[in-house]
Amino acid sequence: MQPEDVISTILKHDAKQTSYKFALVRAINDVALFFPYLRNPNKDIAIPLKLLAQYWVAYYWPFVNPNEPILQGTNTPDMRFRPQLTELRRIWEQINGGVSRPSDGFFLIDELRISRKRQTYGEELHRAFDESLTKIAQAVEQQPIKHAGPSSEPWTVFEKPKIYRKFDGSVVKIPGTQETDKCLIIEAPLWRTFQKRSLWIEALCIHEWALFGERVKQENQQKVHRCHIYRLLTDRPNKRIDLTWEKDCINNLLIEGKEFICPWTEKRITSGIEYHLDHLLPLSLYPINELWNLVPADPYFNSCIKRDRLPKLDTLQKAKPYLERAYSYYNSSEELSVALKDDVKSRFLTVSGKAKPYLERAYSYYNSSEELSVALKGDVCPSALANAVINFIDIVGESRNIARF
Numbered sequence: 556m557q558p559e560d561v562i563s564t565i566l567k568h569d570a571k572q573t574s575y576k577f578a579l580v581r582a583i584n585d586v587a588l589f590f591p592y593l594r595n596p597n598k599d600i601a602i603p604l605k606l607l608a609q610y611w612v613a614y615y616w617p618f619v620n621p622n623e624p625i626l627q628g629t630n631t632p633d634m635r636f637r638p639q640l641t642e643l644r645r646i647w648e649q650i651n652g653g654v655s656r657p658s659d660g661f662f663l664i665d666e667l668r669i670s671r672k673r674q675t676y677g678e679e680l681h682r683a684f685d686e687s688l689t690k691i692a693q694a695v696e697q698q699p700i701k702h703a704g705p706s707s708e709p710w711t712v713f714e715k716p717k718i719y720r721k722f723d724g725s726v727v728k729i730p731g732t733q734e735t736d737k738c739l740i741i742e743a744p745l746w747r748t749f750q751k752r753s754l755w756i757e758a759l760c761i762h763e764w765a766l767f768g769e770r771v772k773q774e775n776q777q778k779v780h781r782c783h784i785y786r787l788l789t790d791r792p793n794k795r796i797d798l799t800w801e802k803d804c805i806n807n808l809l810i811e812g813k814e815f816i817c818p819w820t821e822k823r824i825t826s827g828i829e830y831h832l833d834h835l836l837p838l839s840l841y842p843i844n845e846l847w848n849l850v851p852a853d854p855y856f857n858s859c860i861k862r863d864r865l866p867k868l869d870t871l872q873k874a875k876p877y878l879e880r881a882y883s884y885y886n887s888s889e890e891l892s893v894a895l896k897d898d899v900k901s902r903f904l905t906v907s908g909k910a911k912p913y914l915e916r917a918y919s920y921y922n923s924s925e926e927l928s929v930a931l932k933g934d935v936c937p938s939a940l941a942n943a944v945i946n947f948i949d950i951v952g953e954s955r956n957i958a959r960f
Contacts, residue, residue, distance in 0.1 A: 847899055
């Protein structure tokens with residue numbers, strides 16, 4: 556069976572008692588899109604179950620609203636992790652002072668993924684989040700991974716997940732994977748299909764999920780209309796996470812005499828000049844608040860022209876010197892350099908840290924052997940990072956057919 560047929564069969568024809576298989580395919584698809592170094596690999600890919608579980612927190616968030624829970628299957632319980640995720644949502648809403656949006660799960664996983672932001676939350680939220688991930692990871696392995704495919708036999712599409720260290724370098728790992736992480740292996744041809752068909756796969760996942768959800772009787776014996784489920788699954792963030800710490804650090808650089816340049820208008824930004832911290836990848840696409848995704852920009856252009864669009868490749872290439880300048884300044888800041896290194900390490904494999912020989916594309920990001928040696932020492936090379944970010948944004952724009960300027 557061809558990879559495209561494997562995906563469509565799971566989504567459209569597999570027997571389903573819960574929405575787990577939709578969530579599994581959607582999570583693999585998102586991982587394939589948002590980790591840009593793993594393009595066209597010659598080896599299979601290892602995805603930690605805990606990473607898939609993080610995406611599930613976001614996907615299932617709108618269905619554990621304590622005031623309006625929506626069942627996700629015909630079994631009892633419909634979701635093995637419903638109690639844990641419901642408690643996590645309760646704690647999050649208590650912290651934020653009210654009912655959350657359906658898309659707030661995406662904000663939560665982004666906040667707790669970044670170590671410096673995670674530290675700002677209390678132990679109660681940490682514990683609830685970790686308990687949810689543990690329970691979800693168990694469900695991911697025991698049900699959709701095991702039973703994916705039309706056969707009644709288990710493990711016909713995916714191998715049984717194993718601890719990463721047992722693979723002995725035979726697979727490519729997602730950035731941030733630990734030796735003790737249990738991982739799902741995606742064969743290289745299937746991985747390339749996820750990358751090539753990303754937009755189509757996401758659309759089919761959401762469409763089939765909405766149709767399935769409409770058929771599930773709720774506790775009151777009523778059914779939820781597919782349009783409502785579709786709105787919940789496609790809700791997009793419309794608020795900005797607090798970036799006070801980042802702006803304070805950048806303001807200190809401006810006071811020291813550093814001069815940023817807006818990558819889109821070439822407006823010079825010095826101390827006392829108003830600016831926005833632009834999300835290169837817009838929040839409405841995916842809330843990535845990692846430091847490499849934040850650069851000072853012309854406030855009018857950012858809010859009135861760029862908005863939710865992505866720059867075209869030629870625009871990105873013209874912006875490269877200004878992105879490189881910003882990353883160089885971040886490196887010069889004691890606080891920001893640590894944050895930048897952590898954020899880059901969790902997203903890109905070879906902009907800092909030991910470069911991997913099987914990631915041939917990564918070497919093209921370095922302009923000289925000196926730049927590569929910087930990365931091999933574990934430091935962030937601004938030029939290589941700018942190249943990697945440009946490549947990432949262009950991949951996302953092409954894969955998801957985002958409006959561009």
